[in-house]
Structure formats: structure tokens, C-alpha cells
Amino acid sequence: MNSYLVGCEERREALYLDPGAEVDSVIGEARRRGLAIVRLVGTHAHIDHAEGVAEAKEKLGAPYWLHEAELANLRRMPEAARMYGFPPPEVPEVDGFLVPGETLEVGALRFEIRLTDGHAPGNVTLYRPGAGGEPGHAFVGDVLFAGSVGRTDLHMGDPAALLRSIRTQLLTLPPDTVVHPGHGPETTIGREKAANPFCQPGAERLFA
Numbered sequence: 001m002n003s004y005l006v007g008c009e010e011r012r013e014a015l016y017l018d019p020g021a022e023v024d025s026v027i028g029e030a031r032r033r034g035l036a037i038v039r040l041v042g043t044h045a046h047i048d049h050a051e052g053v054a055e056a057k058e059k060l061g062a063p064y065w066l067h068e069a070e071l072a073n074l075r076r077m078p079e080a081a082r083m084y085g086f087p088p089p090e091v092p093e094v095d096g097f098l099v100p101g102e103t104l105e106v107g108a109l110r111f112e113i114r115l116t117d118g119h120a121p122g123n124v125t126l127y128r129p130g131a132g133g134e135p136g137h138a139f140v141g142d143v144l145f146a147g148s149v150g151r152t153d154l155h156m157g158d159p160a161a162l163l164r165s166i167r168t169q170l171l172t173l174p175p176d177t178v179v180h181p182g183h184g185p186e187t188t189i190g191r192e193k194a195a196n197p198f199c200q201p202g203a204e205r206l207f208a
């Protein structure tokens with residue numbers, strides 16, 4: 001699972017996106033780069049993306065934000081842990097809700113909050129448009145991966161919603177937009193549009 005440290009070099013503030021299993025290494029990386037982690041954010045609340053939130057909150061004193069529709073997944077973490085045979089993680093308090101259409105700021109960086117449901121009901125994408133010849137960036141959680149998409153067979157997954165999210169919220173972004181997924185390597189919107197079978201017309205049949 002990919003956690004991300006998204007920092008503003010100008011104001012030395014950072015978001016810690018999807019605190020999973022390696023909280024100390026991310027906190028250490030922020031310190032090395034002289035960044036203060038001011039907010040914890042979840043793209044969604046499957047256990048691999050949220051098991052480290054309680055620990056990160058305790059160590060950083062930073063608030064945790066999530067889409068409201070992910071509260072159910074967050075509260076199911078102990079059950080999911082039992083299913084996978086892990087010790088159950090502590091379920092953290094949520095301090096604020098991410099609202100699609102609103103903006104999330106960290107230092108001088110601004111991200112559009114987009115709802116990209118289907119893998120999970122409140123999976124959000126954080127999108128920063130490109131500027132001055134630099135490409136945009138999209139942190140997409142588990143909706144779109146390099147060459148694939150997120151599972152829809154988990155609790156509250158929905159294949160039709162997943163394809164609609166990808167088509168309306170992601171494939172409409174500029175092709176050079178860098179995609180930072182919840183698992184696996186980075187890609188771009190253009191590359192996925194060209195080669196990802198789930199980004200082609202008629203992808204519905206892949207779920208049949």
C-alpha cells in the first residue's frame with residue numbers, strides 16, 4: 001500500500017495521505033525534509049489505508065479527515081483485521097469530512113476534492129491541476145491503478161460506480177496528469193486511457 005507525504009516547500013507543511021503500516025518511516029521522512037505534517041487524510045478507509053491513523057494522530061497531534069461515506073469502512077477495521085488474521089487496529093476519531101467540490105489546502109498547495117466511488121463508497125481523489133508547463137497530480141486511492149482498477153467485490157463495492165467515476169472524474173483530466181495510486185507504480189491519465197482495458201468503451205463486460 002502506498003502512503004504519500006504531500007508537502008509544500010514554500011511553507012514547509014505537509015499532508016500525510018493514507019497512514020498505513022509504516023507510520024514511523026513517514027514521520028522520519030517528513031522530519032528529514034523539514035516538513036511539518038499538519039493533516040492526515042484518507043482516500044478511503046480500508047484497513048491497509050487507515051490502520052496507522054490512530055498511531056499517527058497520537059504521535060503528530062494532527063487531525064484526520066475523510067469522506068463521510070467511509071465511516072462504515074473505518075468502523076469495520078477490527079472486523080476486517082480478524083478476517084485477514086491481523087491484530088485489530090485502534091479505530092481513530094475523524095476530525096473533519098472531505099466534501100467533493102471543495103478544496104483541500106496544505107501550505108500554498110490547493111487540491112480539488114473529487115468523489116471517485118465504486119471501490120469504496122467515499123473514495124476521494126485529490127487533484128492539483130498543472131501550471132506553468134508542470135503536469136497536474138491526482139492522488140486516487142484504489143480507484144485506478146497502472147493497467148488495472150480497484151476491486152469491487154469488497155464490502156459496498158460497485159462496478160458501475162467505479163467505471164462512472166473513472167470516466168467522469170479521471171479520464172477527463174489532462175493526459176499528462178500524474179496518477180498516484182493506492183497500490184503499485186505511478187502512471188498518467190494518458191497512458192491509462194491508451195492501454196488500461198478498464199478505461200476503454202465497453203469495459204462493463206470485464207466485470208461480467
Ligand SMILES: [Zn+2]
Nearest residue numbers: 044046119142
Ligand atoms: Zn481499498
Ligand SMILES: [Zn+2]
Nearest residue numbers: 046048142182
Ligand atoms: Zn488498498
